[in-house]
Amino acid sequence: xxxxxxxxxxxxxxxxxxxxxxxxxxxxxxxxxxxxxxxxxxxxxxxxxxxxxxxxxxxxxxxxxxxxxxxxxxxxxxxxxxxxxxxxxxxxxxxxxxxxxxxxxxxxxxxxxxxxxxxxxxxxxxxxxxxxxxxxxxxxxxxxxxxxxxxxxxxxxxxxxxxxxxxxxxxxxxxxxxxxxxxxxxxxxxxxxxxxxxxxxxxxxxxxxxxxxxxxxxxxxxxxxxxxxxxxxxxxxxxxxxxxxxxxxxxxxxxxxxxxxxxxxxxxxxxxxxxxxxxxxxxxxxxxxxxxxxxxxxxxxxxxxxxxxxxxxxxxxxxxxxxxxxxxxx
Amino acid sequence: xxxxxxxxxxxxxxxxxxxxxxxxxxxxxxxxxxxxxxxxxxxxxxxxxxxxxxxxxxxxxxxxxxxxxxxxxxxxxxxxxxxxxxxxxxxxxxxxxxxxxxxxxxxxxxxxxxxxxxxxxxxxxxxxxxxxxxxxxxxxxxxxxxxxxxxxxxxxxxxxxxxxxxxxxxxxxxxxxxxxxxxxxxxxxxxxxxxxxxxxxxxxxxxxxxxxxxxxxxxxxxxxxxxxxxxxxxxxxxxxxxxxxxxxxxxxxxxxxxxxxxxxxxxxxxxxxxxxxxxxxxxxxxxxxxxxxxxxxxxxxxxxxxxxxxxxxxxxxxxxxxxxxxxxxx
Numbered sequence: 287x288x289x290x291x292x293x294x295x296x297x298x299x300x301x302x303x304x305x306x307x308x309x310x311x312x313x314x315x316x317x318x319x320x321x322x323x324x325x326x327x328x329x330x331x332x333x334x335x336x337x338x339x340x341x342x343x344x345x346x347x348x349x350x351x352x353x354x355x356x357x358x359x360x361x362x363x364x365x366x367x368x369x370x371x372x373x374x375x376x377x378x379x380x381x382x383x384x385x386x387x388x389x390x391x392x393x394x395x396x397x398x399x400x401x402x403x404x405x406x407x408x409x410x411x412x413x414x415x416x417x418x419x420x421x422x423x424x425x426x427x428x429x430x431x432x433x434x435x436x437x438x439x440x441x442x443x444x445x446x447x448x449x450x451x452x453x454x455x456x457x458x459x460x461x462x463x464x465x466x467x468x469x470x471x472x473x474x475x476x477x478x479x480x481x482x483x484x485x486x487x488x489x490x491x492x493x494x495x496x497x498x499x500x501x502x503x504x505x506x507x508x509x510x511x512x513x514x515x516x517x518x519x520x521x522x523x524x525x526x527x528x529x530x531x532x533x534x535x536x537x538x539x540x541x542x543x544x545x546x547x548x549x550x551x552x553x554x555x556x557x558x559x560x561x562x563x564x565x566x567x568x569x570x571x572x573x574x575x576x577x578x579x580x581x582x583x584x585x586x587x588x589x590x591x592x593x594x595x596x597x598x599x600x601x602x603x604x605x606x607x608x609x610x611x612x613x614x615x616x
Numbered sequence: 617x618x619x620x621x622x623x624x625x626x627x628x629x630x631x632x633x634x635x636x637x638x639x640x641x642x643x644x645x646x647x648x649x650x651x652x653x654x655x656x657x658x659x660x661x662x663x664x665x666x667x668x669x670x671x672x673x674x675x676x677x678x679x680x681x682x683x684x685x686x687x688x689x690x691x692x693x694x695x696x697x698x699x700x701x702x703x704x705x706x707x708x709x710x711x712x713x714x715x716x717x718x719x720x721x722x723x724x725x726x727x728x729x730x731x732x733x734x735x736x737x738x739x740x741x742x743x744x745x746x747x748x749x750x751x752x753x754x755x756x757x758x759x760x761x762x763x764x765x766x767x768x769x770x771x772x773x774x775x776x777x778x779x780x781x782x783x784x785x786x787x788x789x790x791x792x793x794x795x796x797x798x799x800x801x802x803x804x805x806x807x808x809x810x811x812x813x814x815x816x817x818x819x820x821x822x823x824x825x826x827x828x829x830x831x832x833x834x835x836x837x838x839x840x841x842x843x844x845x846x847x848x849x850x851x852x853x854x855x856x857x858x859x860x861x862x863x864x865x866x867x868x869x870x871x872x873x874x875x876x877x878x879x880x881x882x883x884x885x886x887x888x889x890x891x892x893x894x895x896x897x898x899x900x901x902x903x904x905x906x907x908x909x910x911x912x913x914x915x916x917x918x919x920x921x922x923x924x925x926x927x928x929x930x931x932x933x934x935x936x937x938x939x940x941x942x943x944x945x946x
Contacts, residue, residue, distance in 0.1 A: 417839035417871055478811050479804040481843040509747035509893050513811040513847025520839050541747055544892075555888075562874070563839050 289378050289403050289468040290346035292316040294337070294370070295330055297352040298363050299323040305380055306330055306351025308462045312441050316468075318345045321366070337366075337373035347403070349465055350379040359383040367391055371400050378403040380461035405464040408476045412483040417563055419523060422492030425614070426524035427502040427573070428556050430531040430546050432511065432539050435602065436502040437463050439530050439573040442602045444499045446611045457488050457500040459518065473503050474514045481514060485521025497614065500524065506555055507547045508538055516559060523564040527556055528610060530573045533587055549595060571610035572599040619708050619733050619798040620676035622646040624667070624700070625660055627682040628693050629653040635710055636660055636681025638792045642771050646798075648675040651696070667696075667703035677733070679795055680709040689713040697721055701730050708733040710791035735794040738806045742813040747893055749853060752822030755944070756854035757832040757903070758886050760861040760876050762841065762869050765932065766832040767793050769860050769903040772932045774829045776941045787818050787830040789848065803833050804844045811844060815851025827944065830854065836885055837877045838868055846889060853894040857886055858940055860903045863917055879925060901940035902929040 293316055295306040310317050310330045319335040322328070335343065348370040354360045359381050367377055367385070371394055379385050385402040386392055395402050425443065427436040440456060440463075447454035456463070458470030476484045489498040500522050504511030529552055538544040547555070553569045560567040572595060576584035584601060592599040598609040623646055625636040640647050640660045649665040652658070665673065678700040684690045689711050697707055697715070701724055709715050715732040716722055725732050755773065757766040770786060770793075777784035786793070788800030806814045819828040830852050834841030859882055868874035877885070883899045890897040902925060906914035914931060922929040928939040 414840055414870075416873075418873065474807075474809040476808050477804075478806050478808050478844045478847065479841065481808050482840045507892065509850050510744055510812045511809070512850055512892070513843040513845075514808045515843075516846045517808065517843025520842055540744075543746075543748065558885075562837065562842070 287469040294340035294345040300352035357382040481517025482521035617799040624670035624675040630682035687712040811847025812851035
C-alpha cells in the first residue's frame with residue numbers, strides 16, 4: 287500500500303471528520319484542500335476546492351475522511367467520488383463499504399486507470415518469514431486498554447525523532463494511521479493465522495540506525511483483543527516499548543468488569559511476552575492521557591509513577607514525548 | 617455449522633487420507649462407507665459403495681476426506697461430487713478451494729437444495745458478548761508447540777469422560793476436528809479482531825455439570841501463532857487446561873531457533889494468561905507424545921515430570937487420559 291499524496295480531504299456533509307482531522311494534524315504538508323457540501327458547517331481550515339482545481343493544485347488522492355452514520359458509503363457521495371476519479375484523483379477510504387466492490391465506482395476507476403484504496407482490507411495472507419531478528423530498530427506502542435493514545439504517542443515520537451534528525455518511520459496498523467502514513471496494514475482485519483507474519487512485513491529489515499515507530503493495537507489486558515496485541519508484538523520484534531494508559535479509567539473499554547492493570551504489572555507482562563521474539567526488549571517509557579485531570583494533579587501523578595516505575599512518564603499532549611525520545615537518542 | 621451425519625468418506629484416488637482416518641477413528645459409528653477410485657490402494661476398512669447406495673444405507677453427507685497435492689479440489693473429482701449431490705448427499709470439505717465458490721458444484725447444490733460445508737471458512741464476524749463467566753465447565757488443550765497432540769488429547773478426554781457417564785462435548789477449532797464433530801469454528805481463519813469472540817461462541821453457556829472439551833491451536837511459545845492461541849484461551853475461559861508436548865523436540869515447529877519452553881514455565885505462563893478471563897483456571901495435567909521413545913524411557917520421563925510438576929503426566933496413546941479425567945470427576 288503506497289497511497290499517492292498530497293490529499294484532497296473529502297468531508298461531504300458529515301460532521302464526523304476524525305480521520306480527516308488526524309491526517310490534517312499529522313501531515314499538514316500533504317493536505318492541499320478540502321471538499322465539503324455547502325451545507326456542512328465543519329471545516330478543516332483548508333481551502334475549499336472542486337475536484338479539478340484540487341488536482342491542478344497537486345492533489346493526487348481524494349481521502350474520504352469523514353464517517354457517515356453506520357460507516358457505509360452514502361449513496362449521495364457516489365457522484366462526488368466519480369467526479370474526483372474523472373478529475374484525475376485516486377480515492378482512499380476507511381469506510382466499511384469497499385470501494386473496490388462498488389458497482390459504479392470500481393468499473394469507472396478501472397476504466398480511468400485510477401487506484402481505489404480500501405484501507406480496512408488487508409491482504410488475504412502474508413509470508414511467514416523466519417522471525418529471526420531483522421536489522422534496524424523498532425519501537426512499538428502498547429496499552430493497558432484500547433483508545434489510550436497508542437497512535438498519537440507513536441506519531442508524536444516519530445515527529446520528535448525526525449525533528450532531532452533521527453531516522454524514523456511511523457508504521458500504521460489502523461485505518462486512520464494508514465491514511466496518515468499513506469500505507470500500513472490494518473492488523474485487526476488480518477486473518478488470525480497471519481497476525482505476526484503481517485506485523486513482521488510491516489517493519490521490514492532496515493539500516494541499523496533506523497527506527498520504525500509502530501502503532502500498537504488493543505491490549506494484552508483486553509479480553510477480546512489480546513490475541514491481536516500479542517501477534518503484533520511478536521511480529522514487530524520491538525527493541526523498545528512505550529506503555530500507553532489513561533489513568534482516569536477503572537475498567538477496560540466496554541468491559542467495565544475487567545480492571546485496568548497496574549502499570550508495573552503491565553510493564554512486566556509486556557516485556558515477558560515480547561521477549562519470545564526479541565530477548566532484548568524493554569519498556570522505555572510511559573505515555574499517559576491526563577486530559578481529564580487538572581494540571582497540578584497530572585504533574586503529581588506523572589512524577590509519582592515515574593518514581594515508582596523508574597521510567598520516564600509523560601503526557602504527550604501536555605509535555606511532549608521528548609523525555610522518552612531521550613532514551614532512544616542517548 | 618451442523619453437518620448432517622452419518623458420512624460417506626470420499627478418498628478418490630488420493631493416498632493422503634488423514635482427515636478421513638481421523639473421522640473413522642473417532643466417530644466410527646458415523647462412517648457408513650467409503651468411496652474410492654478403483655486404482656486407489658488405500659482403504660479405511662469400510663464397505664466400498666456408490667453414492668446412491670451410500671444414501672440408501674443412511675449416509676447424509678459425503679466428506680472429502682483426502683488431501684490432494686496442493687490442497688485444491690482436483691478437476692476430476694467434480695463429477696463425483698455432482699453425482700453425490702444428485703444422490704441426495706450434502707458435501708463437507710476441508711480443502712482450500714471453496715465448494716461454495718465452485719462454478720459447477722455450487723449452482724447444482726443450490727438447485728437440489730443441498731448444503732456445501734467448507735469447514736475452513738469461518739463467519740466474517742462474531743458477536744463480542746460480555747466475556748463474563750458462562751455457566752458450564754470448560755477444558756482447553758494447550759501446547760508447547762503446534763502438532764503436539766492437542767486435538768488427539770481433547771478427543772481422548774471427551775471419549776473417556778463419556779465412557780464414565782460424564783456430560784462432555786468435544787469442541788473443534790480446526791478442519792479435521794470440525795469434520796469429526798460435525799461442527800466448530802476454524803479459529804485460525806477467523807479475522808483477528810474476532811478470535812476471542814469466536815472462541816466464546818464455540819463453547820456457549822451450558823448446564824453447570826457439563827464440560828466442553830475444546831481443541832487447542834498453536835502455542836503461546838510459537839512466534840507466528842501465539843496470537844491465535846491467546847485469543848482462543850481468553851474466549852474459551854477454560855476452568856481446566858491440559859498441556860500437550862512432544863518431549864523429543866528441541867525447537868518450535870518450522871522455527872528451530874525458537875526453543876521448546878520448559879514445562880514448568882509453560883504451566884505458569886498459560887495459567888497467568890488465562891487468568892485474565894477466568895481467575896480460577898488451572899493446569900490439571902500434561903499430555904506427552906512419547907511415540908518416538910522406547911517404553912521404559914517414556915515411563916521414566918513421565919514419572920520424572922509428574923514428580924517435578926506435581927501434575928498427572930500421561931501419554932494418551934500409550935496410557936490413556938484416565939488419570940487426567942480423574943481430576944475432573946473427583
